[in-house]
Amino acid sequence: MTGAILTLNAGSSSLKFRVFRRTDLALLARGAVTRIGGDTELRASLDDGEETVEALAQGSDHGAALEALLAYVGRHDDGWTVEAVAHRIVHGGTKYLRATLVSPQVLADLEALVPLAPLHQPHNLAAIAASRRFIGDAPDIACFDTAFHAGRDPLFTHFALPNEFFDKGVRRYGFHGLSYQWLAHVLQHEHPRIFAGRVIAAHLGNGASLCAMREGRSVDTTMSMTAVDGVPMGTRSGAVDPGAILLLKRTYGMELEDIEDLIYNRAGLLGLSGKSNDVAALLADGTAQSRFALDFFAMRCAQAAASLAVALGGVDAMVFTGGIGENAGPVREAIVRHLAPLGTFETLVIPANEERMMAMEAIALLDGSGG
Structure with a gap:
């Protein structure tokens, strides 16, 4: 057998x-x-x-x-x-x-x-x-999914809160690590020159984040303590002013469970478009509201990438993966177009394969070369 x-x-x-x-x-x-x-x-x-x-x-x-x-x-x-x-x-x-x-x-x-x-x-x-x-x-x-982002500089793991809260676990963890680990593996073996440089990886799908990488290691990433932070996603809001959350509770009387449902399930592309969290459907729809949702998504992703370029000291390549990153050419092009002030850099599309990465990790552990 x-x-x-x-x-x-x-x-x-x-x-x-x-x-x-x-x-x-x-x-x-x-x-x-x-x-x-x-x-x-x-x-x-x-x-x-x-x-x-x-x-x-x-x-x-x-x-x-x-x-x-x-x-x-x-x-x-x-x-x-x-x-x-x-x-x-x-x-x-x-x-x-x-x-x-x-x-x-x-x-x-x-x-x-x-x-x-x-x-x-x-x-x-x-x-x-x-x-x-x-x-x-x-x-x-x-x-x-959090493990890939371990070991980052404290500049990228803290919130501007008293240290006692960091000690309680209120900190920036980062997610989509298995996807980024796979990208790092592919870059190391198929694109070693890019692997050694300053890479911004964009895992864009119903869940979305970006990660600054150098030599296969995470330097910074857009998601933080939870998987709802960062850029907007299919149904998740991404970053929202904490004061807005307090307003929903204090002034409009929303219960915490309803706020959680809002930012996780009724926001993002779905909330902005009022129609769908599916990018292909929004591209096909072509209405002003659908176009706005996609434009907003592309702008926020580009702004996040620019921030990550600061963390890296520049950018040599941008790698797209995930359902949107791999299949939605107009969205990729819009993000790259917004990043023109950063100068020229290479772009790649690498299919996501978290499952293969998981199998590789499991085998390494069973064979005694991992964990």
């Missing part, structure tokens, strides 16, 4: 997976369970292209989604067996700086970080709980 690594990326209503052969990271199977909690569906394919679409019971939860996923793997494997499950965990705090074997203590620590990533962390942990029920002895390995 050939050993395999299963990667899981759990969201609020989806569970994405890939299966990689351990020896050479060949992709054996991929897919996702979508609309968890509603009209749940499994859509998966093998490396030969054979696709399966399967309806699950109405209202299936993450446990049922993983059970269906594993049943698919069991039916369609070709002599391989899952030796480890690598989970994307959005928040590792200050304690978890590399891929880590999951233990009861690790789970307790990650549970305590739920308030810092309420949109993601509970679902990441639900996938671990489901994995432990259905997979048996294969170890669970947590791979962290």
Whole structure:
């Protein structure tokens, strides 16, 4: 039997997976369970292209989604067996700086970080709980989106608050680290000259952030304590004046839960356009409101990139990834156009592959060369 690594990326209503052969990271199977909690569906394919679409019971939860996923793997494997499950965990705090074997203590620590990533962390942990029920002895390995940004200069990790709050964890962590780690890996092996220079990486999708990198290390990034900060996103607001949040509470009487729902689920491109968080739909729509939402997004991304250029002392290249970064040419062009005052720099598009990065981290840990 050939050993395999299963990667899981759990969201609020989806569970994405890939299966990689351990020896050479060949992709054996991929897919996702979508609309968890509603009209749940499994859509998966093998490396030969054979696709399966399967309806699950109405209202299936993450446990049922993983059970269906594993049943698919069991039916369609070709002599391989899952030796480890690598989970994307959005928040590792200050304690978890590399891929880590999951233990009861690790789970307790990650549970305590739920308030810092309420949109993601509970679902990441639900996938671990489901994995432990259905997979048996294969170890669970947590791979962290915050870990890539560890070790930055204190200039880029503090808020302008008294130090006692920094000591309590009120600090800038940074996210999308698995995506940036993959970009650094690709640059090092395929574009070594750019890798050694001053790089601004833009992970632009329904979640969006930018990162200043030098020689594969994070110097600064736009997201901070939570994954709602920084540039606007599909449904998340990005940076908002803290005074505006206080106004919503004090003057307009909004409850904290309603404010949280606003900035996480009803803002960003959706809130600005009043129509959609899908960039392709907004580009096709072409109305003034849709154009404004896209123009606002491009301007804020460019302003963030300019700020990161200051942190780097200039910019040699800008790398785009993520659903918007890879597929929305007009948005990329608008961002680069706004950055003309910075002079000329190279631009690249590199497809995101957090799952492969997770598998690589898991293998390194299992082989004793990581964590």
